[in-house]
Amino acid sequence: MGNAATSLPYAIGNPVSTKDGWALHVGSRKSDNAAVSVFVAKKPALQKASQFAPALHHFHHCKRLRHPHILQVYATLDTDNPNEQGGVTAPPTKTAETGDFIVVTEPCIPLEAWLQTRPPPEQVAWGLESVVRALHFLHASANLAHGNVSPQSFYVTPAGDVKLWNFSLVTTIEQGQLSKHFQEWEGRLTPQPYRSPERQERRWDALAATGIHTMDTYSVAVLVSDFFGGTIPTPLVKACQRMQTPNLKMRPRLQPLLKCPLFDTPYQKLQLQLEEFTVQPVEQKIAFWQNLTPSMQAGLLPQELAVYKLLPIIQQTITTLCQSDALKSQDMYRREVLATIPPLFFIAEAYLGNKTSQELGPMVAILFEMNDRAIRGSLLQKTAFLLQHLDNNMLNQSVFGPACGGFSDSSPTLRELTLKATVEIMPKLTQPNLEKLSRYLVRLQSDPEQGIRTNTVIVFGKLAPFLTEVSRQKLLLPAFARALKDPFIPCRLSALKCLLKVKQFFTPAEIAGKVLPTVSPFLLDGSKDVRKEAFLVLDDFLFSLKQESEKMGDAKPMPVPGQPAPQPGVPPPQPKAAAPVAPAPSSGGYLSGLSSWVTSSAKPTEPVPVAAPQPVAPHQPPQSAPPPQTVASLQINDIDLSDGWGDEDDALDQIKTEISPVAQAKIQFVSPPPLPPAPGSEDDFFGSFNATKPAVKSSLGMPKGKLVVPKQSISLAPKPAIKKLSVDDDMEDGWDDF
Structure with missing residues (x-):
């Protein structure tokens, strides 16, 4: 080529x-x-x-x-x-x-091939009407004669429309004569049955004198029998005889032929309405689209007409109205767009098949951009169909993105439709869109509509398998915890049921430490159904934990924070001996000096042993026994610090030097439960020893700076004997035995 x-x-x-x-x-x-x-x-x-x-x-x-x-x-x-x-x-x-x-x-395809498919009579009648209208246009408007009317000069489109073609003999009548080209070639190109007698006789002057339509009118009368399988319908018999009359002046024009009742069919009226559709009023268009879907559902329209003629008109209407800001802002044009959605989806579902994505995808993207609740609601109801025929990229960009606006809409119906639509589209969403969806769901948990809050909990359960591990940990349990606090009983029930459905996404540690404490308060919920479901949830989780516990076997020692975990085969390190602590200065008071003395008196090379917990003995009748030890197994009596606090460090140093190593090794402190400070006291001086604070005598009439502690009768539990220390009498300054 x-x-x-x-x-x-x-x-x-x-x-x-x-x-x-x-x-x-x-x-x-x-x-x-x-x-x-x-x-x-x-x-x-x-x-x-x-x-x-x-x-x-x-x-x-x-x-x-x-x-x-x-x-x-x-x-x-x-x-x-x-x-x-x-x-x-x-x-x-x-x-x-x-x-x-x-x-x-x-x-297109040749007319002969289309007639072999045996189309319905109303379509054949419309095809013949199309031939008449095309030739009438040539005769009346273009002032041309076709000159080659025969089956080979017509083609049929996929919509079933017969179209005129083959203009190899088109001629005009100029100065009372046909063109020389026509006179030369008409005998070779036009089949003999379709040539009128005057053409066969080459009477060109007679043809030019009687009108430009005469030769084509004769050919159409012959063509009628080809359209109807070799026979002429009864309503057209007389008309065809008149069209084939040898008298040229009696041969009629083609336009009056359309008055025949043969052409008056619903199919013809629909075709004529589609031809003038663009110039019809908006209200008439809306009525047409609203009545179109029932007609297609009843099978009154052929598939070819719906796919190849109606669908392009619908696409053109949507594109024109939705992409014009001036038009889509007017209510009547939005109503027209809304009226086109049902026939659009019916054609896509019934006829398009593999071409659905190609034909429907761009329309859906345009329609979702319309800020109209009714249009968006109609689209959301078709989400399941879109999911089957649109690719993932188009679903994420053209469908999900604009549809998210429904979550924030003031209409509860649209919010609920949007929520239900996302459940169907969820498997096709990308991770960023899933994260975006989870944020909208969290907002919906505060929705004023009880049903929307309940459905949101169910959507959370369906969303869990598609989230990442990090997103699940941050989202699921808090979402169900919020739902469990909802005053609406079905919402709490949904949260408990969804917890069971997503339990595989919780680790045993999370179940024991987070899930069970969240669910357990609802064992005493005010609703019987909630209590029953809470027990089922706990039983299921406890059974899972029991199985996990049996798999664990003997528990290993838990690692101490800040220390490395012990390695197999390596003995644990021994604790280091504590370095001696220097005594606190005298300004620190009695307690700081005594704590320094106790610290320095412990044996540096051996840590204080910790007694292992003993099994609890059964309850016995009370017996006479010595009272429990309250402070220590070491007693110091008659300590006199002479004139106050200044010499306490010297006296304590003397005490430390007199303690034998054996006594140092045997010192133990047994601490009873602490008691709260006495009301009105400034400090709990004995809190550092966890001992019961004795009653302090009033210091009225005593020298300033003196603190008198009364003697206590302390009975010790049976312990190894500890040597009592002797202290000089001259150290007595108001401190009694303790």
């Missing part, structure tokens, strides 16, 4: 049929792969068959004639003149006969 053919934005496929030197190919548009038909005529073959002139005549006229019942031309190309932009081409030369004529049209 030459290099110039590659410049066309269309791909040329395999040939389908050939007529008069023109080969019909299937083709497609390169941009969107839309189907087209391509007519190709090779100039060398035309020249050889003596058909070059008729082919060139058709090539010039087909791209100039535009009518709904004439085959629509998308592009034309003469490979010898690729830069030609219309007008009259120069006469053929030797170099101009080496290329191709290429004409790209809407997809």
Whole structure:
């Protein structure tokens, strides 16, 4: 076809049929792969068959004639003149006969092939009406005679519309004469049965004198029998006889033929309404779309009409109205868009099949951008269908993103529809969109509608398998905990049931430390159903924990914080001896000096042993026993610190030097439970020893700075004997035994 053919934005496929030197190919548009038909005529073959002139005549006229019942031309190309932009081409030369004529049209098939499929009578009647309307346009508006009316001059589109073609003999009547081109080629191109008697007799003056329609009217009368399988319908018998009359002046025009009752069918009315659809009032369009879906559901419309004619009109309507800010802001145009949604989805569900994503996807993206509750609600109800036919990318960008606006809508119905739609689309969402969805769900847990809050809890349970581990830990348990505090009983029940469904996402430690404490308060819930469900949840979780506990075996010692875990085969390190602590300065008081003395008196090389817990003995009757030890096994009596606090460090140093090593090793402190400080006291001086604070005598009348502690009678538990220390009498300064 030459290099110039590659410049066309269309791909040329395999040939389908050939007529008069023109080969019909299937083709497609390169941009969107839309189907087209391509007519190709090779100039060398035309020249050889003596058909070059008729082919060139058709090539010039087909791209100039535009009518709904004439085959629509998308592009034309003469490979010898690729830069030609219309007008009259120069006469053929030797170099101009080496290329191709290429004409790209809407997809079509020959009329004979369509009639072999035995279409319904109403479609056949509409096809014949289309022929009449196309020829009437040529006669009345273009002042042309087709001159080659026969089955090979008509093609049928996928929508079932019969279109006029083959303009190789188109002629005008100029100065009372038909064109020389027609007179030369009509006998070779037009089949004999379709040539009127005056044409066979070559009475060109008679044809030119009686009107330009006469030769085509005769051919249409013959064509009627071809449309109806060789027979003429009864309502058309008289009309066809008159159309074939030898008297040229009695041969009628074609337009009155449409008054025949044969053409008056619901199918015809629908086709006529579609032709004038763009100029109809908005209210009439809305009524048409609302009545269209019931008609298709009843099977009153053929599939071809719905897919190839109605669907393009719906797509054009949605695109025009939704992309215009001025139109979509008006209520009546939003109502028209809303009315197109039911037939759009019915056609997609019933007829499109594998083409659903290609045809429906762009429309859904445009419709979701409309800020209208009714439109968005209609789309959300079709989420399950969209999920089956749209790819993940389109679902995440064109569907989920705009649909999230419904979560914040003031209409409870739209919020609930949005929530239910996300459950269906959830498996297709990406992780960022899942995180976005979880944030919206948290907001919905505070929704004023009880049903929405309950459904939100259920959605949380369904969302869990699609979240990451980190998101589940942060989201699930807090969400169910909020739901358990909801005053609506079904919401609390849903939270408990969802906890069981997602239990595999909780570790045993989380179940024991977080889940069970969250659920256990509801064992005493005010609702019987909640209590019953809470017990079921706890029983299930406890059974899981019991199994996990049996798998664990003997527990290993828990590691001390800040120390490395012990390695197998390596003995644990021994604790280091504590360094001696220097005594506190005298200004620290009696307690600081005594604590320093006790610390320095412990044996540095051996830690104080900790007694192992003993089993609790059964209760015995009370017996006479010595009172429990309260302070220590070491007693110091009659300590006199002379004139107050100044010499306490010297006295304590003397005490420490007199304690034997054996006594140091045997010192133990037994601490009873602490008692709260006496009311009104400034400090709990004995709190550091965890001892019971003795009653302090009043210091009235005593020297300033003196603190008197009365003697206590302390009975010690049976312990190894400890040597009592002797203290000089001159140290007595008001401190008694303790």
